[in-house]
Amino acid sequence: MSDWLTPSRPLSIAHRGASAYAQDNTLNAFALAADLGADMWEVDLHLTDDNQIIAFHDCALADGRAICTLSYTEVRAAVGTNEAPLFSDVIALARARDCGIYADIKAPAASVAVSEMLQEAGVERAILGAFDSRAVAALRDAQCLYPLATLIPVGIDPFEVSADADIIHLCWETMERPQDMLDEAFFARCRANDQKVVLWHEEDPIRMADLRQKPVLGICSDRPELVNPLRFxxxxxxxxxxxxxxxxxxxxxxxxxxxxxxxxxxxxxxxxxxxxxxxxxxxxxxxxxxxxxxxxxxxxxxxxxxxxxxxxxxxxxxxxxxxxxxxxxxxxxxxxxxxxxxxxxxxxxxxxxxxxxxxxxxxxxxxxxxxxxxxxxxxxxxxxxxxxxxxxxxxxxxxxxxxxxxxxxxxxxxxxxxxxxxxxxxxxxxxxxxxxxxxxxxxxxxxxxxxxxxxxxxxxxxxxxxxxxxxx
Missing domain, CATH: 3.20.20.190 (Phosphatidylinositol (PI) phosphodiesterase)
Structure with a gap:
């Protein structure tokens, strides 16, 4: 297993970039995340009608039009100046800033292409994940070389839906004390399944103090600097x-x-x-x-x-x-x-x-x-x-x-x-x-x-x- 997948402390995964300080899923947000010490950037990925993979969270624009029905030119004309960058530009910036990519694939049809783009660019540190099990299955069938993650919402048994995944990504930020669920029995089962854990985006310093002590691969945050605070x-x-x-x-x-x-x-x-x-x-x-x-x-x-x-x-x-x-x-x-x-x-x-x-x-x-x-x-x-x-x-x-x-x-x-x-x-x-x-x-x-x-x-x-x- 690659050394970067066995870190000495949780990886800081910037949730849509440093989204507490800049518009999410923009090159500016990703660059700020690098400045703030992020190890990886979580990037939401959609596929346009003309097969362009873009960084954008929602499946539709503010006016209701679905991303998948629009050309990239149409998307760009409808969003802010810095929004919806091409995934290829995000990859180039990640390489320049020595940051990894955590791809949250919103469009299952883009799954294999995302993996291929990362490989062709020579990106080593990447994780590919999705809420939709079809995306993970497509990557597994394509013999993807990167670790695969299943994103788990509240109310779902994480082990039931993540059998095909290398990483269990818990999206439990809305729970009052989600850290209480992360007991030794939970991590023992993860170890038995040879699965690692990535945690939800966390911005509360008190909860983060608990979470960074857990044996997890990484923690997402809108404030990536909060994951592993500096000590001089x-x-x-x-x-x-x-x-x-x-x-x-x-x-x-x-x-x-x-x-x-x-x-x-x-x-x-x-x-x-x-x-x-x-x-x-x-x-x-x-x-x-x-x-x-x-x-x-x-x-x-x-x-x-x-x-x-x-x-x-x-x-x-x-x-x-x-x-x-x-x-x-x-x-x-x-x-x-x-x-x-x-x-x-x-x-x-x-x-x-x-x-x-x-x-x-x-x-x-x-x-x-x-x-x-x-x-x-x-x-x-x-x-x-x-x-x-x-x-x-x-x-x-x-x-x-x-x-x-x-x-x-x-x-x-x-x-x-x-x-x-x-x-x-x-x-x-x-x-x-x-x-x-x-x-x-x-x-x-x-x-x-x-x-x-x-x-x-x-x-x-x-x-x-x-x-x-x-x-x-």
Missing amino acids: QNGLQVVCHRGANKIAPENTLSAAHACFAAGFSHVEIDVHVTSDNQLVVLHDPTLDRTTNGTGPVNDHTLAELQSLSAGQWFSSFYVDEGIPTLDDVLSLAKLYNGQLYIELKSAPAQLVWDRVVAHDTQDRVFFWSFVMQSLHDMRTISNEAHLMMRRQDFETLDETLESLSPSLVEYTLADDWSDFPDLRRRGVPIMIAYSGDDRAMLEKIAKAGPDLVNLDQPFVFADICRRNGGVI
Whole structure:
């Protein structure tokens, strides 16, 4: 059996690509999945009337016309710009990005052609599956060289309908606690049948924590980074500046999800106060750059702000992404057991601290602000508050540490790093901030061995660490 079919941890199978962050079954969604560390892409496949195999989920268009009755040209004319790519283009991208293909064959008539296309392209890592047993039977009769999967909906005995399959693919995402069904007796029967297991698309971090411990071949997810979160050597913590702002719109829940799901420790957010004294997460003092609104944030009520799109500027996929409240982000951090770096913009320290305390996240958060008075206010409010100080703002290290008793000190590439040993002797964590994407600079930061890094390119940094053995 091929080594890739006996992985040391579950394969991350991106469900229709990274479909939490891009239109599903598009080249963009598949490319994002690769960026997020997916091992394979689950691709839904249909056959057009002129025998073109395309990546598309539904059997019919929005207007009701069946895919199988339309030419590829007709399909393309009826869908979005990036939708319904040719399977051949998906294969080419998978080869370029070194990702495997999990083919969910919706049209049984395309089964053998799918297998032949993958073989002709030299794709080794592929699984061919379907809900329709006719597709699996056709592939078995054609002596398909790839492992075959039967997709099992809720309410069906998985062993009864998967006798011809190498892989049992459970589609149990609608069950409340499907993981409870995956007991030793279940896996013993799988082993007796020489069958492997692939699990449904899972986006809940609590359920995923259970599932990744199960002896399964792979787990599907709209958030492929969630399947096997990153763990860095020596306790290194990665702060994602405004969230994963290259994957999703900055300072949004989607951007925060991507960071925490991937295993990064912190999300950096910026907090403003509304005209009705509510706290929202947004970087600029005005709405113009990152929303479809205009004018100062402080001039609007929370209700007015929540009617705006905070993602339309980034891509059409995020047109419904709203401006989150501080409470929203605090709740998300707790869900993932994650931490936050909160930059106080116009938000009063007392209001922010009250929300942090209300969520019992005092030890999950540290603060900074360009407005020094805000930090003084925070320290006056509580000696428990974790404050950050920037080394560049003080003449000496002693002055830095004497100012408001910081819990950590931030450095940039322009600062003198020679006092790192002194900070380590004093037990004060070091954070290096870098907003660029130069791999040489990121390599330098990794070699410096800080306690935390604050980055715009956390996934590039993770790749560097992985290549250097710094990711477990």
